[in-house]
Structure formats: structure tokens, C-alpha cells
Amino acid sequence: MTRKDIIHKKFSRAFRGYDPAEVDAFLDEIVREMEILEQARSLAETRAELLEKQLKKHAQEG
Secondary structure (H helix, E strand, C coil): CCHHHHHCCCCCCCCCCCCHHHHHHHHHHHHHHHHHHHHHHHHHHHHHHHHHHHHHHHHHHC
């Protein structure tokens, strides 16, 4: 599931259903959290790549 999937998700209306504005606000919150998690994952991947390069460099020197 992607942020776009969440943003574009449509719910059918039903009598006595959920408040659409409340659902939209909750989905917006989920999208924001996903963005934060994606940024953290990207940063962790970049850091892991850097550490692997450093480790290989030290292994070649030693």
C-alpha cells in the first residue's frame, strides 16, 4: 500500500455510517506517518550503505 492508495481511497456512504471528514482526517494522519517512516527507512538504508563501504575499506586495509 502506498500513500497514493490511501489518499485516493473512496468509501461508500451508508446511513449512520462514519463521518467522512473524520475518516479523511484519519487517512491524512496515516499518510503523514507513512511519509515519516519512508524518510526514516531511506535514511537507514543510506547509512547502512555507507557503513558497508567503510567496513569494506577497512577490511581491504587490514
